[in-house]
Amino acid sequence: MSGVIEIILIFLILANLILLGASRLRNAIRIVAWQGLVLGLMPLLAHRDGLVWAAILLGAGSAGIKGFVFPALLNRALRETQASREIEPFVGYVLSLLAGVGVLALSVWFGSRLPLPWPPASNLLVPAGMFTVWTGLFLIVTRRKAITQVLGYVVLENGIFTLGMVLVEAMPLLVELGVLLDIFVAVFVMGIIVFNINREFDHIDSDQLAALKEGGP
């Protein structure tokens, strides 16, 4: 079992690195979709006492929503808005990748030093989760388009979901289903707002939403 988990985690890390270097929006959406799809397997593998119905529901729901519903939603928003297909970052792709590799090294170092009270399903779990959380935050901060910020939010949630796998025994699955529902509605509402931003402004560049900025005290 733990071999499969390790493969999933390595895939997660690679997907993050590709995302940091991705210049096309459609590719980025596809990578995030794959990430969500593969992560859906985790609850099934990480549960030690076999397959619980709630774990199956959580895994299937998560994979379905993140792997199919979100990309469809985001692709539709992309089509409707006819935004340029480039991501247009504030921080260049090469620099993003270099920073990513640095943070990955830090996560591995920090994850190995973290005194977890019990051994997780895999030694890579905590570093991969932390790296994914960082990637999500980084994408939100450094990418210009509203749609990439939504993508960053999904990646951030993927990371938290991964870290949550450390605690599969203790966290009630009902709560995780509630979390999944919230994230689903959040991305849905964000999609609607992205669509409206385009209609209102003829662009989805969130850095140009600055009319309400404080002029100074």
Place this chain on the structure above:
Amino acid sequence: MILALVFLPLGAALAAMLIRLDRPRRVLLVFAAAVHFALTGACWLSPPACVSGAWLGLDPAGRLFLGITSLLFLAAAVYAVHSLGQSRGGRGRQTEADTGSVFVNAPEAVFTACLLVFLSTMTLVAASQHLGLLWVAVEATTLATAPLIYFHRQPSSLEATWKYLLVCSVGIALALLGTFLVVVAAAAADGTGGTLLVPELVARAGQLQPAWLKAAFIFLLVGYGTKMGLVPMHTWLPDAHSEAPSPVSALLSGALLNCAFLGILRAHAICAAAGLELFSGQLLAGFGLLSMVVAAAFIVNQPDYKRMLAYSSVENMGLMALGAGIGGAATYGALLHAVNHSVVKAGLFLVAGNLLAAYRTKAVAKVSGAAHVLPVSGGLWLAGLFAIGGTPPFGTFISEFTLLRAAFGRGYGIWAAVALLALTMAFVGLARAFLGMALGREPEGPVSRCEPWAVILPPLVLLAVSFGLGLWIPPGLQAVLAAASQLLGGGAP
């Protein structure tokens, strides 16, 4: 009982989406608010027993915050029903006088439904005894309010909504990480026994692992602090409060910020039970004091009066965080201040809605002579100034006095002095703007002078409550406040 409180507004929201006619839908909104208020009152009179191990339960702290929410919602619902019929709330194209942009409003059915879902989720926050459920409920409040802020469909509202949605969602995602860390802190070496039930965590606090609990508290503080409007995570707050319709601003400021505060208080209570009250308290007090100072700086010379009220909310939430962090009787003061601030600020936002409807501008400089044009609203605006400034005989004076005296008594003299300075600065900034708006010469252009009872009564009642609390705190409320304070790691005076 609790389930009824949660599901009643949810059912009403569903019905509101299905009803085609405006009048029955508006009646439904007020009716649902009134029933919710009555049920909450029943919970106050005969508290439902807290079953150990249950995810839902109304302990004194939950009852306190539920009471505030329900009262404010009733007032906002009565106000909203009227303002929906007015020009700014109604159908058709309209022009924003300040920016010249043309906008239409969101469909009324969607607005009403979101308002009711918002009430349901806030009730769930107040009644959650389970940190995971609490997280789900707090995130749900964000999602229910986003369409409310984007009610006036114009670019500035959209900008505010996007900022609100993104900043709060990311912040609350960090709170989820904090919630996970609580599980790690509670679990035994073999990974079992982790729990998220607050009473169980408090009871077993001695066995929690302090290092993990500390990390959990930091994440929870930053996460829920984003929603509560603590500096430096407050950036969404002035935008959202100034762009939302006035009854929604009143609810955001008076009820929603408190809900997030309750989340932090629960985490603080666990830390206090585990003997970490100095760590969590000083973090909380530090963020609180920083919020007060920064907000006071932004209040002075603020050109937009709704933004000014929003920054005043940041300041008051900072004061509450400071009180809760200091502990002892200051926690009691902070909870009392939560009650007082909520009613005063909600009342002020509703009056601000009246001014906005009459003058069609949010600019402080363009409003003058309100006391002549709108005698009741102008008078309430002035009364509200003294109430929010913490002058006697309003309840805010009692709560601020209790809080700051306890701070001096517990050796936080310098903190209290800085807080006092910030309060004074904010009061001067508010007074300059409010006095110029209420007094001064009447405007020359056409101004609507109509003040129907539906837009006067809710703020009048709210400010009267604050006035009454300044003179006499009912023993029932006092008991709940004291019990809640003890529950949250503080004491009673």
